């Protein structure tokens with residue numbers, strides 16, 4: 001089915017100047033960028049986005065990292081977009097990410113892991129809603 005997923009290019013990948021490289025990977029996989037914005041997240045925005053992880057031991061480091069510099073936030077649309085995006089990114093821990101995946105190629109650690117992607121249709125809908133109003137998404 002055609003799906004939408006929320007993607008974030010994290011501060012480490014933005015600092016490495018590989019936004020275009022990651023966009024090319026999304027597009028080559030058949031995913032369309034239908035909304036996008038660069039933002040330097042506030043602590044409140046990052047905590048709200050990752051609220052599901054608030055009791056995890058890594059929460060503070062995660063929020064600290066995600067507010068350390070600007071991120072690029074986008075909605076990707078396409079057939080099986082949620083799984084496709086996760087396949088392109090590779091495993092959360094870059095040490096486990098397969099060769100040719102974004103995290104294998106660009107990530108340094110489980111926190112500085114280059115990109116985020118929604119993990120299921122329900123979370124995708126919530127995460128898209130967190131960053132974009134309906135009229136900011138240009139379906140095509």
Ligand code: CMP
Pocket residue numbers: 053058062092110111112113115116117
């Ligand atoms: P992300 O897909 O953005 O969702 C939550 C993030 O928490 C994850 O990527 C990692 O960057 C970070 N994280 C840090 N430690 C862990 C861990 N032990 N398990 C899962 N995610 C972690």
